[in-house]
Amino acid sequence: MSSALQSFEAALRARPPDRLAAMRAESMRRFLELGLPNTGDETWRYTNLRGLAAKPYVDAPRIAAGAAVDAAASWLAAASTAAPVRIVNGFAELGDGAPPERPGVTVRSLRSLAAQDPEWLLERIAPAADTDEERWALLNRALFVDGIYLRIDSPVEDPILIVHLALPGGADTAVHSRVIIETAPGATATVIEHHIGSNGAAVLANSATQIELAADSSVEHYRVFAGNDTMTHIDALTVRQARGSRCRQFTIALGGALVRADLRAKLDGPGAAHDSHSLLVGHGSRHVDCVATVLHASPQATSTQTSRAIASGTGRVVFNSKVVVAAGAAGTQSNQSARGLLLSPTAEIDTRPQLEIHADDVKCAHGATTGRLDPDMMFYLLSRGIDRAAAQSLLIYAFLDDVLTGMSSPAARSAIENALIAELPDADLLREFR
Amino acid sequence: MPGKNVLTISKLRASVAGKSILKGVDLQIGAGEVHAIMGPNGSGKSTLAQVLAGREDYEVEGGGVTFDGQDLLAMRPEERARAGFFLGFQYPVEIPGVNNAYLLKAALNAKRKRAGMPEVDAYEFLALIKAKMKFMQMNEAFLSRGVNEGFSGGEKKRNEILQMLVLEPRLAVLDETDSGLDIDALKVVAKGVNSLRGPDRSIVLITHYQRLLDYIEPDHVHVFSDGRILKSGDKSLARELESRGYDWIQEGRVA
Numbered sequence: 001m002s003s004a005l006q007s008f009e010a011a012l013r014a015r016p017p018d019r020l021a022a023m024r025a026e027s028m029r030r031f032l033e034l035g036l037p038n039t040g041d042e043t044w045r046y047t048n049l050r051g052l053a054a055k056p057y058v059d060a061p062r063i064a065a066g067a068a069v070d071a072a073a074s075w076l077a078a079a080s081t082a083a084p085v086r087i088v089n090g091f092a093e094l095g096d097g098a099p100p101e102r103p104g105v106t107v108r109s110l111r112s113l114a115a116q117d118p119e120w121l122l123e124r125i126a127p128a129a130d131t132d133e134e135r136w137a138l139l140n141r142a143l144f145v146d147g148i149y150l151r152i153d154s155p156v157e158d159p160i161l162i163v164h165l166a167l168p169g170g171a172d173t174a175v176h177s178r179v180i181i182e183t184a185p186g187a188t189a190t191v192i193e194h195h196i197g198s199n200g201a202a203v204l205a206n207s208a209t210q211i212e213l214a215a216d217s218s219v220e221h222y223r224v225f226a227g228n229d230t231m232t233h234i235d236a237l238t239v240r241q242a243r244g245s246r247c248r249q250f251t252i253a254l255g256g257a258l259v260r261a262d263l264r265a266k267l268d269g270p271g272a273a274h275d276s277h278s279l280l281v282g283h284g285s286r287h288v289d290c291v292a293t294v295l296h297a298s299p300q301a302t303s304t305q306t307s308r309a310i311a312s313g314t315g316r317v318v319f320n321s322k323v324v325v326a327a328g329a330a331g332t333q334s335n336q337s338a339r340g341l342l343l344s345p346t347a348e349i350d351t352r353p354q355l356e357i358h359a360d361d362v363k364c365a366h367g368a369t370t371g372r373l374d375p376d377m378m379f380y381l382l383s384r385g386i387d388r389a390a391a392q393s394l395l396i397y398a399f400l401d402d403v404l405t406g407m408s409s410p411a412a413r414s415a416i417e418n419a420l421i422a423e424l425p426d427a428d429l430l431r432e433f434r
Numbered sequence: 435m436p437g438k439n440v441l442t443i444s445k446l447r448a449s450v451a452g453k454s455i456l457k458g459v460d461l462q463i464g465a466g467e468v469h470a471i472m473g474p475n476g477s478g479k480s481t482l483a484q485v486l487a488g489r490e491d492y493e494v495e496g497g498g499v500t501f502d503g504q505d506l507l508a509m510r511p512e513e514r515a516r517a518g519f520f521l522g523f524q525y526p527v528e529i530p531g532v533n534n535a536y537l538l539k540a541a542l543n544a545k546r547k548r549a550g551m552p553e554v555d556a557y558e559f560l561a562l563i564k565a566k567m568k569f570m571q572m573n574e575a576f577l578s579r580g581v582n583e584g585f586s587g588g589e590k591k592r593n594e595i596l597q598m599l600v601l602e603p604r605l606a607v608l609d610e611t612d613s614g615l616d617i618d619a620l621k622v623v624a625k626g627v628n629s630l631r632g633p634d635r636s637i638v639l640i641t642h643y644q645r646l647l648d649y650i651e652p653d654h655v656h657v658f659s660d661g662r663i664l665k666s667g668d669k670s671l672a673r674e675l676e677s678r679g680y681d682w683i684q685e686g687r688v689a
Contacts, residue, residue: 380526381529385544397531
């Protein structure tokens with residue numbers, strides 16, 4: 001058994017058992033039996049976890065609320081007028097100094113819910129299958145220390161910001177946190193999850209988020225990975241959508257040595273609509289791997305998947321998208337568009353859109369292209385006197401435009417654009433360009 | 435002709451992918467002059483335009499070009515533009531996501547910066563561009579669209595002329611700006627070009643047809659064939675070409 005596996009098992013054993021202990025033990029037993037996924041597993045072909053498996057991890061320490069946190073403030077804070085909900089090293093900071101609740105929004109700590117009403121919570125924690133895709137979600141079921149339960153009961157305009165903050169813990173630390181989002185019928189909200197780490201945090205963050213959308217409700221969800229270059233983000237997002245519900249999802253990878261972001265959406269009622277967008281930046285030596293699966297389980301549902309990946313240096317971006325149309329899901333419409341932009345000869349982008357159709361009368365389209373900056377566009381800009389570096393930045397920015405324009409929260413979009421622009425040469429010029 | 439040449443091309447040779455295209459071009463363009471370069475398809479007219487603009491796909495194999503006394507070929511494409519060289523593209527590329535108005539402003543500021551001038555005032559710029567668009571009979575909605583995005587062929591050509599009007603180049607080379615235009619659009623484009631004529635500005639019209647020259651009267655006409663200028667004359671040469679075709683000149687060369 002690898003060092004990582006041993007340390008995960010030891011971590012669970014060392015903790016005082018809580019009222020979810022049976023579920024945790026069972027999840028851990030299955031996880032240890034299956035082990036970490038490896039490059040022989042279908043969805044892990046391009047992502048090697050050997051370095052990670054060789055390390056022993058300790059639980060990240062609980063940090064007193066508010067301490068040392070200001071040093072790593074979220075650059076997305078301006079996206080919400082309310083104070084963010086913070087999850088620091090996996091622990092939700094609710095209680096003293098916690099953000100006040102807003103009309104239509106309920107926020108609870110999973111840790112306190114586990115103590116007060118474990119049965120109720122167990123019913124809500126999403127199951128994880130034994131597939132290689134859900135291996136880390138299984139580990140999260142075993143090890144999540146805390147997290148947030150967020151319920152939306154009515155239309156809520158101001159975006160809700162959740163900041164996942166990892167702080168250094170001396171050794172290699174692991175943080176396992178979970179977010180559960182539920183809506184009431186007809187409710188709407190924008191939820192932004194910002195994953196960051198303060199400097200020097202050699203952290204493995206294994207987070208899981210589940211979104212349960214009631215009939216005719218709507219959520220715009222962002223997950224933004226922006227850890228430093230010693231951080232590993234592994235995130236499993238599951239979405240289940242009832243009749244007429246709408247989910248617009250944005251996955252933004254802007255930081256972290258390794259980002260693995262999974263999305264599994266199930267359209268479980270007629271007329272459900274799911275649009276996921278990915279903006280994946282593999283600069284330097286970063287590795288970004290995104291696996292998105294949308295299951296059309298009901299008729300007349302629609303989905304789109306739009307991904308824009310850029311890679312430079314020796315960076316690598318993998319985007320696997322898959323649409324599965326179940327038998328009986330007539331009238332399904334889906335579209336997958338995956339485009340990659342290579343900025344250096346040593347960078348690599350692998351995209352693979354897949355379709356699995358078991359129903360008649362469906363409209364499913366998909367396309368994938370990866371290439372370099374268009375020399376004709378480049379020359380056109382140069383011939384108008386634009387600097388080479390600026391022209392390159394403009395074209396990269398333009399390439400990402402399809403995802404950015406899909407964001408309906410202007411404040412979130414503006415913050416994400418700023419962070420993105422900071423990643424590109426000629427940041428000043430691009431700021432003026434917007 | 436004494437001294438005041440804006441552009442002097444001498445014995446220019448260039449190739450693409452090992453294939454020789456320009457085979458010794460000699461041309462002098464004086465300040466305030468309008469030249470028309472005519473010739474059959476594949477003769478190398480467009481290659482000349484691209485080489486002058488600095489397209490890297492072309493290998494310059496010999497000869498030289500001076501632009502206001504500077505070595506044009508030693509300058510990068512963006513430097514040429516800032517020094518006052520303008521290429522009107524035969525096929526302007528669409529650049530979705532890069533805003534038309536932004537490109538114009540950035541281009542103008544790049545040129546002003548080189549001239550030691552401050553950046554253009556946002557309000558003044560908008561007023562300027564709206565006036566020029568009105569003159570070119572263009573819809574202001576184009577400003578907020580991507581560069582040439584979804585433009586018809588004629589709209590793209592008008593946009594090239596609009597850029598030229600805003601940038602006020604020292605030398606404009608317009609590569610088949612007339613191709614694909616209906617007569618009304620052609621008149622608008624010609625009006626734009628004519629409005630820019632002046633003692634300090636030179637214009638080179640590259641065209642396949644004489645039609646454009648009915649609206650923009652050239653001072654000199656050159657016939658381009660097989661990578662060089664075979665014959666030069668005044669505007670009557672264009673009419674002669676129109677009635678006799680290009681063959682008689684090419685035959686003349688053999689003889």
